Amino acid sequence: MAHSKTTTSKTKRATRIDKDVKTTLLHSRVLSFLYDLMWSYRYFPQLACCLLLVEACVGYIIIQKVPYTEIDWSSYMQQVELFKAGERDYLKIRGDTGPLVYPAGFLMTDEGQNIRRAQYIFLGFYLITIATVLAIYYRARVLPPWATVFLCISKRLHSIFLLRMFNDGVAMMLLFLAVYLFARQRWRWGCVCFSLAVSIKMNVLLFAPALFFLLLQSCGPLRTAWYIFICAAIQVVLAYPFLKNSWWNYCTKAFELSRVFTYHWTVNWKFLDEETFVSGGFAILLLLSHLLFMMLFLDKHFNIIGTIRAVMMKPFAIYEPFPIQSEIIVTSLFIMNFTGIVFSRTLHYQFYSWYYPTLPYLLWCSDVPLLLKMAALLNNEYAFNTFPATTMSSLMLQLTNSFLLVTIFLNQKNNSFVPYLDAEARTNLIAFVNEECFDGARQLALYYGSVNEELAEGAVVSSIDEREIVLSLPKMKLTLAVGFGSSGPVTGEGYGRQVLKEMMKEAGEGITAGDTMGKLIKREYMKDKGLKNLIDSLDEKPDGKKSLRQRKSEATNV
Numbered sequence: 001m002a003h004s005k006t007t008t009s010k011t012k013r014a015t016r017i018d019k020d021v022k023t024t025l026l027h028s029r030v031l032s033f034l035y036d037l038m039w040s041y042r043y044f045p046q047l048a049c050c051l052l053l054v055e056a057c058v059g060y061i062i063i064q065k066v067p068y069t070e071i072d073w074s075s076y077m078q079q080v081e082l083f084k085a086g087e088r089d090y091l092k093i094r095g096d097t098g099p100l101v102y103p104a105g106f107l108m109t110d111e112g113q114n115i116r117r118a119q120y121i122f123l124g125f126y127l128i129t130i131a132t133v134l135a136i137y138y139r140a141r142v143l144p145p146w147a148t149v150f151l152c153i154s155k156r157l158h159s160i161f162l163l164r165m166f167n168d169g170v171a172m173m174l175l176f177l178a179v180y181l182f183a184r185q186r187w188r189w190g191c192v193c194f195s196l197a198v199s200i201k202m203n204v205l206l207f208a209p210a211l212f213f214l215l216l217q218s219c220g221p222l223r224t225a226w227y228i229f230i231c232a233a234i235q236v237v238l239a240y241p242f243l244k245n246s247w248w249n250y251c252t253k254a255f256e257l258s259r260v261f262t263y264h265w266t267v268n269w270k271f272l273d274e275e276t277f278v279s280g281g282f283a284i285l286l287l288l289s290h291l292l293f294m295m296l297f298l299d300k301h302f303n304i305i306g307t308i309r310a311v312m313m314k315p316f317a318i319y320e321p322f323p324i325q326s327e328i329i330v331t332s333l334f335i336m337n338f339t340g341i342v343f344s345r346t347l348h349y350q351f352y353s354w355y356y357p358t359l360p361y362l363l364w365c366s367d368v369p370l371l372l373k374m375a376a377l378l379n380n381e382y383a384f385n386t387f388p389a390t391t392m393s394s395l396m397l398q399l400t401n402s403f404l405l406v407t408i409f410l411n412q413k414n415n416s417f418v419p420y421l422d423a424e425a426r427t428n429l430i431a432f433v434n435e436e437c438f439d440g441a442r443q444l445a446l447y448y449g450s451v452n453e454e455l456a457e458g459a460v461v462s463s464i465d466e467r468e469i470v471l472s473l474p475k476m477k478l479t480l481a482v483g484f485g486s487s488g489p490v491t492g493e494g495y496g497r498q499v500l501k502e503m504m505k506e507a508g509e510g511i512t513a514g515d516t517m518g519k520l521i522k523r524e525y526m527k528d529k530g531l532k533n534l535i536d537s538l539d540e541k542p543d544g545k546k547s548l549r550q551r552k553s554e555a556t557n558v
Helices: 016-027 029-039 044-065 073-084 115-140 145-152 155-164 167-183 187-200 202-254 274-278 280-302 304-313 326-342 349-354 356-363 370-384 391-410 423-436 440-448 493-512 517-529 532-538 548-557
Strands: 004-007 460-464 468-473 478-483
Touching (some): 029 145, 029 423, 044 115, 044 145, 115 145, 115 155, 115 167, 115 326, 115 356, 145 356, 155 167, 155 349, 155 356, 155 370, 167 187, 167 202, 167 349, 187 202, 202 280, 202 304, 202 326, 202 349, 274 280, 280 304, 280 326, 280 391, 326 349, 326 391, 349 370, 356 391, 370 391, 423 440, 423 460, 423 493, 440 460, 440 468, 440 478, 440 493
Antiparallel strands (some): 460 468
């Protein structure tokens, strides 16, 4: 329900948005444009296109000027060559760096002899990944547009895609396509992309717990079972040549959970000694910690018991998918993945692509100052560009990510970033109420401000921002702020017009019925206190001959 508040000075009540309308837009179109570019999403598509163009140019220069680095590419291609030669036993498919440990979708490629051509293909993969993540940011709108620049400045991420050509990049490209489709409520096609991503790299399963509850809440148990079947069917189709030959060998190697990683390559646990790193007790501790935080976040986002109880009430009901806010979908998926990252058995350098594109988003999901956000980005970049990893670099990385995970869990939604209403939209909405809606400002003052006819005369809208509309009352020489309540925040002109129309309709109906917001609030309060006589007195018309002090005294003595 909308609420109102008043102040005694127009200067004091002039909000940030109010000042922008009066100065920035009036005196400098350039400053107004820059403001909207940085803080509102009005020009976000243009900003995204500019970033992609710059990334394409930078990627081309990197490929031309920086030498290609051979790490896993030749081994990948050796494994592909064995597959093309007819080998179908997963235990016998090997390369210089060891046996094949990825699902079958990884092998569905050419022999990759032309390295330069492969680099340009991976540049395409990189641009698709960045474009998809930008589209996800645009739908969720959790961070200010200017912060999306951080998505494009990682030296290590460019290296992973363009110079090392790890398969991690391809898997994450498909995963982010899946997240975007989920945010658009395209669950079927999202599950297809998700399963294809899993077929390339098993780390994608870190997103699965959140995806399961999203499907359950949006689609119900039967549709969820169908989408899980789609995911499983894709895995079976891609793996069929190997399953037919030796299903056990395929399952144990493609989805190997007991694999012990090499201490030399770890980025996040170098501050531990090697004996601790490879110990079974340490692995169990990480697993239990992961499960604990996973359950905490799942319960925070989905209310596990409530969801299961609701599902059990109608386990076989088939209904149309229920829409879920894009922000909830993206946030739950990104956080679930990051939880797995924090408690990962190890992080190799290429694993940075698993979570860096989500890092700017996650930082703005936390309630920490901007300086700490910058420090977290720098610490992550420093750790993944330090080779070999040192005690200090890995300790900084682990402490930073653990701190971020805890702050995200403790953050309340009301502390999150709200996209600003751009200057032109604010001006248009002010004109909409003052010029297009006859008597609109006066009705808002009468109903929400609970002022009388005389004091409401001449009321005009002086300012609008994401959370409130500010009315100027010349007869009272003050301003009145009316909050949008549960309808807020208002971040676009179209939605703003809809909210204002509903508010003016509510005000008109209330005035016709002889009600004001003040009366409604008093009536609810007195009802709770059981003061029936005072409730009846509210509905009586006051004696105009009596002063306000006399009427207040009579009400007190009832």
